Amino acid sequence: MFQQTSYSDQLTFFQKVRSFDYILLICIILIGFISAFSMYSTDGGQLLYHSKSHIIRLIVFFTMMIFLSFLNIRFWHATGYLFYVIVLGLLIWASLYGVTASGSQRWINLYFINLQPSELMKIAIILFYAKFYHRMQANSVNNFSNLLIPFAILVVPILLVASQPDLGTSILIALSGLIVLWLAGLHLRYFVYSLLAFFVSMPFIISFLEPYQKLRVLTFFNPERDPLGAGYQIIQSKIAVGSGGFTGKGFLKGTQSYLEFLPEKHTDFIFTLFSEEHGFTGSVILLLVYAVMVFRIIRIGSIVRSFFAKLFCYSFASAIFIYITVNMSMVLGLLPIVGSPLPIMSYGGSSMLATMIGFSVVMSSKIYHRQVIS
Amino acid sequence: MFEGGDSTFKKLNTINRRMFIISAAKAVVFTGIVARLFSLQINENKKYLTLSDKNRLREWRLPPVRGQFFDYFGNVIAGNLKVYQLHVVPEQVENFKYLMLRLKDILELNDKQFSKIIKKKNSQKPWETLIISENLNWDQFSKINFYLHELVGAKPVLSVARSYPFKKNFTHVLGYVAQASENDLILNETIKKNHVPGLRVGKIGLEKTFENDLLGTNGIQRYEVNAYGKRINQLDHKEGEKGKNIRLTLDTEVQKLSNELLAEKSGSISVMDIYTGEIIAMHSSPSFDPNLFLYGISTKDWKEIREDPLKPLINKTVSGLYSPGSTIKPLVALSALENDVISPNQKVYCNGKMEMYGHTYHCWKEKGHGTMNLRNAIKQSCDIYFYETARKLGVDRLNLTAFKFGLGNTVLNGILANEKKGLVPSTKWKKENLGVGWVLGETLITGIGQGYIQTTPLQLCLMTAQLANGGFKIYPRITVDKNQESLANIKYKMAQNAYKGKEKKYSSPIRKVEELLNIGNKKYLPLYRNSENVKFVLESMYASTNEVMGTSYGSRIDDPKYRFAGKTGTAQVKKITEKARELDLHISQIPYEERDHALYIAYGPYKNPRYAVSIIVEHGGSGSTTAAPIAKKLFKLIIDRHELREKIQNQDLIKI
Structure with a gap:
């Protein structure tokens, strides 16, 4: 062990740089560029507020990601619980003293950025679980006593986020948490049981839903029910994507978004805008880049030595995958509209920060893939 | 490595197996999304393209220019007069209430006229032109122009209106025009096709008989609009066809x-x-002046005409x-x-x-x-x-x-x-x-x-x-x-x-x-x-x-x-x-x-x-x-x- 630890420590700077995962890096840069241009388009072809701050964030967070990548993977292992506790603290802080916008109290004003702790929680939960299961024996994973802590770890932030209220993010946190649990080797029956419990408690949950959330679910099943009201977003988004055709309407020529038919085009509906302007071809290319990214992370996960890094990579790849598919399915009218950003593409500092932190953990896993954590 | 043993092997085995399942699922889901994109963008492209155009294009129809009547010697006996009108598009006005109160003041509208305009506003779409006054006199027109910088959203417009220069001389032959009623729209397809708010149509006499010839067709302005119906830019302007002129045998x-x-x-x-x-x-x-009917005859004038014993x-x-x-x-x-x-x-x-x-x-x-x-x-x-x-x-x-x-x-x-x-x-x-x-x-x-x-x-x-x-x-x-x-x-x-x-x-x-x-x-x-x-x-x-x-x-x-x-x-x-x-x-x-x-x-x-x-x-x-x-x-x-x-x-x- 000592030998191996020293091996890693002995890595020279150039060795580290050389063992960077360039495929992943290229994917991130590609998506970064695409997102910058898309944001430029949402501003009507001008460098205005949204595009400017998005590009600044991209540069800042990307640089930060590169620097963090050089941290030994042991650092992430060591700070896994702490990270979770800090984010949970921020989450509670946001619930108590947070900034309220559009009827939801989910931001903390840090002056240079409005931090949304719930986004960070997406990463924190994976880190926590990765550390939690790293040392655990395969037999004891399914011990009842060992189920209680992960359950509490997952449910507390979910409830906090859901009460903000932010249904979308809480669902995404839950999904990424469940993925880690599944990968960690939790018995399938627990998932089946909780799924059953979920369905049984469904009516009870629905009674707790805000009216606008109920409306969204109803609208999903029949968007034409109220074309100018709740169904408006889905219909307009479908029109935008559908009218894009094979090659799209051309950069800066998406009439749907340019003429403000698209709601929330900087954030959740950024893919709609991209798809309208660049058509089927562009969308498939973007999707491919994302796919390469996801499978590359999985590939990194498969070569790392430590279980912590492996579990993190697998889970993070799956989480990213879930964010992408949920967002795309939503704008394509396959899922109800829940607030879920498209990683890197969507406007939003916290989401990008969380994603970039995730990437740097993955990068660090790659650089220190031989690193064993005791 | 010291953390070897059964447990680790089992753990790795599980995680790799499950990751494989998830990866397969991912591939399926990605394919599903591509399929969805295909169905929307390739299969149903036409449908959505139409919907998108319907979204972004809006047509404004301009009132047709009515054909004129001439006497045998070529004198205009029912012509088109240039009139100054005041239009307001409510959605382009920031403070509608304020504007209306200012206009009321400047045009010296009485309460009845004022509430009539408000009623009209409420009955139409916010992007439709609201005609505040159909015939400004010179005094009002110059006053409006003087205060125009304060009246954001108010547009003085030069328009055409019917006029009968010989007043009561031809009334019974020509008849007169007035604002199209519900009934006119039901009974006459041509009117319905070319109708715009404020359109004047023949009510009686030759104006009514030759309505279809006289009416002409709408000019069309096609605008690109945004989601709120606001005009972004004009794409197309099609001049309407002027109605046919009709020459009478009268001297x-x-x-x-x-x-x-x-x-x-x-x-x-x-x-x-x-x-x-x-x-x-x-x-x-006896005859009467058909010009009285153009902007809605006053109750007093109407009573006078209707109750005249000489009919x-x-x-x-x-x-x-x-x-x-x-x-x-x-x-x-x-x-x-x-x-x-x-x-x-x-x-x-x-x-x-x-x-x-x-x-x-x-x-x-x-x-x-x-x-x-x-x-x-x-x-x-x-x-x-x-x-x-x-x-x-x-x-x-x-x-x-x-x-x-x-x-x-x-x-x-x-x-x-x-x-x-x-x-x-x-x-x-x-x-x-x-x-x-x-x-x-x-x-x-x-x-x-x-x-x-x-x-x-x-x-x-x-x-x-x-x-x-x-x-x-x-x-x-x-x-x-x-x-x-x-x-x-x-x-x-x-x-x-x-x-x-x-x-x-x-x-x-x-x-x-x-x-x-x-x-x-x-x-x-x-x-x-x-x-x-x-x-x-x-x-x-x-x-x-x-x-x-x-x-x-x-x-x-x-x-x-x-x-x-x-x-x-x-x-x-x-x-x-x-x-x-x-x-x-x-x-x-x-x-x-x-x-x-x-x-x-x-x-x-x-x-x-x-x-x-x-x-x-x-x-x-x-x-x-x-x-x-x-x-x-x-x-x-x-x-x-x-x-x-x-x-x-x-x-x-x-x-x-």
Whole structure:
């Protein structure tokens, strides 16, 4: 062990740089560029507020990601619980003293950025679980006593986020948490049981839903029910994507978004805008880049030595995958509209920060893939 | 490695196995998303492209420019006037309430007008133009422009509106336009197709009849709009087609004189070309100013027009029904001659009244005319002579002649909506409609144009025209027809038809073949059996105006250029009682409603007649004192204008 630890420590700077995962890096840069241009388009072809701050964030967070990548993977292992506790603290802080916008109290004003702790929680939960299961024996994973802590770890932030209220993010946190649990080797029956419990408690949950959330679910099943009201977003988004055709309407020529038919085009509906302007071809290319990214992370996960890094990579790849598919399915009218950003593409500092932190953990896993954590 | 062993192996095994399952699932989901993209962007691309265009494009339809009316000489009689309007598009106004209050102040709107505008605003879409004022006067317009920088969203606009420069002169012919009603939209597809808020459409008269020609089509401005309907930029501008211009046969000068001559009176004047059938003037009095209706007539003005006892809303020329009185006598005489019932030399002694069927029938001249022949009877309008003639003729034969000459039927074929047919009685008609048999006494009074018989002034004019042209059928019209036959052509056809009529007596097989070949030439047919009879009647009318003792001798013109021939008529409105007959009241002593209608029909110039005139003055007293003098003034102008009209007709000078 000592030998191996020293091996890693002995890595020279150039060795580290050389063992960077360039495929992943290229994917991130590609998506970064695409997102910058898309944001430029949402501003009507001008460098205005949204595009400017998005590009600044991209540069800042990307640089930060590169620097963090050089941290030994042991650092992430060591700070896994702490990270979770800090984010949970921020989450509670946001619930108590947070900034309220559009009827939801989910931001903390840090002056240079409005931090949304719930986004960070997406990463924190994976880190926590990765550390939690790293040392655990395969037999004891399914011990009842060992189920209680992960359950509490997952449910507390979910409830906090859901009460903000932010249904979308809480669902995404839950999904990424469940993925880690599944990968960690939790018995399938627990998932089946909780799924059953979920369905049984469904009516009870629905009674707790805000009216606008109920409306969204109803609208999903029949968007034409109220074309100018709740169904408006889905219909307009479908029109935008559908009218894009094979090659799209051309950069800066998406009439749907340019003429403000698209709601929330900087954030959740950024893919709609991209798809309208660049058509089927562009969308498939973007999707491919994302796919390469996801499978590359999985590939990194498969070569790392430590279980912590492996579990993190697998889970993070799956989480990213879930964010992408949920967002795309939503704008394509396959899922109800829940607030879920498209990683890197969507406007939003916290989401990008969380994603970039995730990437740097993955990068660090790659650089220190031989690193064993005791 | 020290963390080896079973447990680690098992853990890795599980995680790799499960990751594989998840990866496979990922591939499936990604494929699903690609499939969805394919279905939206490739399969249903057309559908969504259409929807997207529908989203972003919006058309604004501009009001069509209405066609104009011209008189025969090319003067505009219903035109388009430039007006200043004030438009507001509510969605482009930041503070609508403030703007409205400012405008109320500047335009000095009263509360009623103000609330009307607010009501209108609430009933339309926010991006639709709200017309605050349709006709700003210069004062308001300059004031608006002065304050314009404070009135964000208010747009002074130059627009076109109907105007009738000759005001009340053409009202009954042209009618008027007003804002299209729900009903207009339901009944007329063309209006519905071209409708924009504030569109004016014809409500009555020729404006209504020719609506589809006059209306024109919308101009279209196509804009790209954003999700809030705000115009982003104009993509396309299509000029609308202007409505067709329509040239009428009317002569503004004659029309104006008609107005003056009937000023303060209730009645009608019609003037017609006896060959082409062109109506030179057509006036119903009293009239009103159609411009009042353009922006919604005020209650006070409307009440004044509606409650006027002289009934200005009725076009008396085509809708007024009058007993023709003695103006029917030339026709009765013609009918009797044509049917060989009497000869011109037939003598009847008139002593002022006659007893028949247990009734006493009076002549208008109490003392009687003495012994009369037909010419004198027409000239002096002897009633007794015509009682006798009618008795011999019978109402049914008179009925046929009257129909031939244009009574009992519409003259303009429905060009004016409420044109009346009038009534020429027959025994059959009475049996069918009143269920009672014809009484012989009724024949007598029909012979002097009283009783059931009812005619419109325009019918009398047509009758006169068809007598004056020698007894040929003509085709009255009020719009200028490009294919109108020339006068020479018409005269030639008439002569040809007259000749053929004569030839018939000696018809040969060749003649019959010729006739068959000539089937198309059915126009301008003679309405008589013997042209001498028509000539005789016309000559008698000449005597009536131009010979001493003639009923309209006082209104004659000696100058042969203007000399005309006519027949007076005095139609009783109320049966004269024996008592009243004894009193022999002066007209001023009889209440207005019971006074006789004064009528006059005439043609001129006597040599080579060209125009026919009919005049009716309601409750005007006798035809010779009230109606005939009007004809005298009228003929002077008509003949004076003749040369100019002829010139235009021959050289086709007017292009509209």
